[in-house]
Amino acid sequence: MSNVLYFPERRDGADPEPLWRESVGAELRAQRHGRGERITDVARRAGIAPQYLSEVERGRKDPSSEVLAAVAGALEVRLADLTARAAQRLGSAPTCLAA
Numbered sequence: 794m795s796n797v798l799y800f801p802e803r804r805d806g807a808d809p810e811p812l813w814r815e816s817v818g819a820e821l822r823a824q825r826h827g828r829g830e831r832i833t834d835v836a837r838r839a840g841i842a843p844q845y846l847s848e849v850e851r852g853r854k855d856p857s858s859e860v861l862a863a864v865a866g867a868l869e870v871r872l873a874d875l876t877a878r879a880a881q882r883l884g885s886a887p888t889c890l891a892a
Contacts, residue, residue, distance in 0.1 A: 815852030816882040822850040824868045838867035
């Protein structure tokens with residue numbers, strides 16, 4: 794693993810784009826706050842540690858799809874709705890294709 798890829802710096806001086814995990818975490822936190830719930834209660838229902846949920850909400854951990862589904866279920870939110878809202882936070886709307 795001696796080969797390191799460096800991404801070019803942005804020359805326009807703009808802030809870097811947010812990461813997916815930051816967007817998902819912010820949406821999870823907004824959902825939890827909107828319901829007036831404590832992190833410990835949501836984590837217990839989702840079957841994960843409160844510390845881990847806290848790190849997910851702060852965008853420090855990249856949760857698996859299983860963890861996202863568990864937390865979404867604990868918040869009574871469909872996983873599809875959660876990911877669509879996270880995509881909107883990134884500035885892009887999901888594309889739906891119909892046959």
